[in-house]
Amino acid sequence: MKNKINVYLIEYAINAVLRQKYKSFFIVSVFMLLTFLLTSVFFITNSIKHELESTVDALPQIIVQKIKAGRHYDIDVSSVDGILEIAGVSDAVARVWGYYYFENAGVNFSLVGIEQYEKQYKNSFESIVEKFDLTHNEDDSFMVAGEGVYQTMQQNYYKEYFNFIKPDGTLKKVNLAGVFDSDTNLESNDMIVLSKETLREIFDIPESKATDIVVRVENPQEIQTVASKIKLMYPDTRIVTNQDLKVSYQNIFDYKSGIFLALFIVSLFTFFIIIYDKSSGLSNEEKREIGILKAVGWTVDDVLKEKFYESFIISFFAYTLGVGLALAYVYLFQAPLLRDVFVGYSQLKTRFELPFVFDFQTLFLVFLLSVPIYIAATIIPSWKVATLEADEVIR
Amino acid sequence: MIELKNISKIYDVNKNEKLIALDAINLTIQEGELVVLKGASGSGKSTILSLIAALSKPTNGEVIVDSKKISKLPDYFASIYRRDNIGFIFQKYNLIPTLSVKDNVLLPLIPLNPHADLVDEKLQKVMQRFNIAHKKDVLVRNLSGGEQQRVAIARSYVNDPKIIIADEPTANLDEKLSLHFIEMLRELKLLNKTIIIATHDPLFFNLDFVDREIEIHNGKILR
Ligand SMILES: Nc1ncnc2c1ncn2[C@@H]1O[C@H](COP(=O)(O)OP(=O)(O)O)[C@@H](O)[C@H]1O
Ligand SMILES: [Mg+2]
Numbered sequence: 001m002k003n004k005i006n007v008y009l010i011e012y013a014i015n016a017v018l019r020q021k022y023k024s025f026f027i028v029s030v031f032m033l034l035t036f037l038l039t040s041v042f043f044i045t046n047s048i049k050h051e052l053e054s055t056v057d058a059l060p061q062i063i064v065q066k067i068k069a070g071r072h073y074d075i076d077v078s079s080v081d082g083i084l085e086i087a088g089v090s091d092a093v094a095r096v097w098g099y100y101y102f103e104n105a106g107v108n109f110s111l112v113g114i115e116q117y118e119k120q121y122k123n124s125f126e127s128i129v130e131k132f133d134l135t136h137n138e139d140d141s142f143m144v145a146g147e148g149v150y151q152t153m154q155q156n157y158y159k160e161y162f163n164f165i166k167p168d169g170t171l172k173k174v175n176l177a178g179v180f181d182s183d184t185n186l187e188s189n190d191m192i193v194l195s196k197e198t199l200r201e202i203f204d205i206p207e208s209k210a211t212d213i214v215v216r217v218e219n220p221q222e223i224q225t226v227a228s229k230i231k232l233m234y235p236d237t238r239i240v241t242n243q244d245l246k247v248s249y250q251n252i253f254d255y256k257s258g259i260f261l262a263l264f265i266v267s268l269f270t271f272f273i274i275i276y277d278k279s280s281g282l283s284n285e286e287k288r289e290i291g292i293l294k295a296v297g298w299t300v301d302d303v304l305k306e307k308f309y310e311s312f313i314i315s316f317f318a319y320t321l322g323v324g325l326a327l328a329y330v331y332l333f334q335a336p337l338l339r340d341v342f343v344g345y346s347q348l349k350t351r352f353e354l355p356f357v358f359d360f361q362t363l364f365l366v367f368l369l370s371v372p373i374y375i376a377a378t379i380i381p382s383w384k385v386a387t388l389e390a391d392e393v394i395r
Numbered sequence: 396m397i398e399l400k401n402i403s404k405i406y407d408v409n410k411n412e413k414l415i416a417l418d419a420i421n422l423t424i425q426e427g428e429l430v431v432l433k434g435a436s437g438s439g440k441s442t443i444l445s446l447i448a449a450l451s452k453p454t455n456g457e458v459i460v461d462s463k464k465i466s467k468l469p470d471y472f473a474s475i476y477r478r479d480n481i482g483f484i485f486q487k488y489n490l491i492p493t494l495s496v497k498d499n500v501l502l503p504l505i506p507l508n509p510h511a512d513l514v515d516e517k518l519q520k521v522m523q524r525f526n527i528a529h530k531k532d533v534l535v536r537n538l539s540g541g542e543q544q545r546v547a548i549a550r551s552y553v554n555d556p557k558i559i560i561a562d563e564p565t566a567n568l569d570e571k572l573s574l575h576f577i578e579m580l581r582e583l584k585l586l587n588k589t590i591i592i593a594t595h596d597p598l599f600f601n602l603d604f605v606d607r608e609i610e611i612h613n614g615k616i617l618r
Contacts, residue, residue, distance in 0.1 A: 006505070006508040007511070008504070008514070009505055292491060292502075294474060295485075296502050297475070297479070297506060297554065298474060300470060302474075387470065389452070394485070
């Protein structure tokens with residue numbers, strides 16, 4: 001009987017929370033806001049991190065670009081043959097792609113040309129080739145667009161086709177064959193996939209030229225060696241490896257995590273102010289109540305147990321609310337306001353979805369940063385009063 | 396049996412000033428005895444009560460209850476001692492104003508982790524005995540002085556203590572309610588409790604059911 005949970009003690013604690021309506025309401029509000037902010041920031045960070053990682057993983061191992069006087073030019077398609085000679089290279093594909101500025105919406109689309117019967121340098125293109133027919137001919141061209149592009153088109157009255165303006169000022173009409181949904185949102189959102197011929201026409205790139213060449217290496221350990229060999233063979237090129245890209249992606253990200261950290265510290269700071277305020281002392285009524293409980297036979301343990309329940313109820317309730325709100329805010333409503341701060345790096349104004357990444361560690365971290373600290377901050381001053389001589393407290 | 400042996404209580408008023416509230420007191424109270432401590436305000440009556448209830452510790456001497464040195468008990472055991480032996484009716488009642496009558500009376504039982512059926516029955520009985528059951532769900536802060544005192548009495552009685560202590564029980568009551576309290580006291584006496592009352596109210600003097608009147612003066616017992 002002694003070791004059973006004391007229902008009356010818990011009831012007393014619940015009652016205590018309800019009795020101090022305004023105080024409890026205030027604490028729950030502030031506490032909830034802080035857990036909400038913290039959790040939201042963590043959720044957004046996790047989502048972007050996840051997104052970046054999958055983007056980087058999908059990057060080509062080596063990209064070869066032609067550089068003249070520090071400027072990027074189209075590369076000769078014939079270079080592919082030379083690169084394929086290098087030991088360790090398993091594949092080399094000339095890519096035709098580029099950014100197209102859509103003036104009406106003020107956004108950039110990235111246009112990527114693929115060839116139906118060529119080996120695709122990205123896995124996600126294989127399924128596009130399988131699903132859609134992008135055959136090119138004079139008056140009937142087709143494209144497949146990312147979700148973000150599709151939305152932008154819809155908003156600008158292009159339902160089934162799009163008119164690209166060619167360098168000579170004439171229009172090229174391309175029909176929308178479908179919308180794709182790749183696993184990496186970040187990259188594919190502003191993307192349009194069409195046949196290489198169509199793209200050459202839009203950008204006016206001759207058959208003998210390509211935007212760059214992507215190289216696949218058998219053994220990932222050899223990427224650097226192969227990269228140097230290509231540079232030796234074609235000195236007028238710039239070689240970008242996926243390692244380089246990873247670093248620059250991470251740089252952008254680390255810069256952002258500075259902002260996260262700032263926000264994090266601000267909220268933590270606010271939290272500690274409340275804690276400080278609370279631990280600086282109990283009100284006279286609170287002290288007296290503890291004295292009365294001691295006088296009628298409660299031990300210090302009983303009092304502290306009750307205070308533990310009280311603060312646990314209030315902080316866990318607020319924590320749950322905060323986390324629940326953050327879940328809804330970030331994943332359901334896609335984090336309005338905060339999202340602009342964090343997703344700004346992608347430089348696209350097109351739609352970007354924060355993927356749901358459930359991370360138990362985050363929830364646990366926020367829990368550790370809030371609930372036990374609050375409980376300690378409640379129990380310590382109560383403990384100070386409870387260990388005083390009861391007579392002094394109630395006199 | 397309660398024994399006070401050579402008890403002194405000295406308060407530090409400030410750094411250089413000490414106040415001798417009790418000065419080498421010796422006193423024995425038998426089981427079932429009803430004792431009235433009388434004396435002017437400031438004579439030391441409340442201090443004696445709080446020592447017997449282990450709410451404070453003497454500067455010198457020993458308080459022995461049923462051959463246990465309760466003045467030497469660590470805080471935890473002092474609480475247990477109060478829980479099991481003492482019912483204290485404080486001068487200012489010391490109720491929790493934002494709790495209902497019932498919840499106030501329940502307070503001494505909570506640390507015992509009692510069984511729900513027993514609790515309800517016990518509370519109902521006690522509240523009925525002290526005529527406050529009809530207000531059981533009313534918040535204590537909305538009660539009159541007399542009603543608050545009845546709650547305080549019910550609370551002191553609910554853990555079935557051997558010793559009931561009342562400090563100036565009629566200080567805040569009019570004459571009618573004071574007489575009513577004395578009737579309740581008579582009833583408690585019949586229940587064979589050891590009862591100690593501190594008062595300077597003449598209503599308590601020469602009552603037939605009071606076993607002994609002890610006069611305190613300046614921290615000493617007058618013979
Ligand atoms: N905590 C305290 N600090 C200082 N002096 C105290 C304290 N408690 C009581 N006293 C003093 O001790 C003396 C006895 O007080 P008390 O026992 O309350 O007397 P009574 O109950 O007979 O009026 C008084 O002079 C009082 O001022
Ligand atoms: Mg007094």
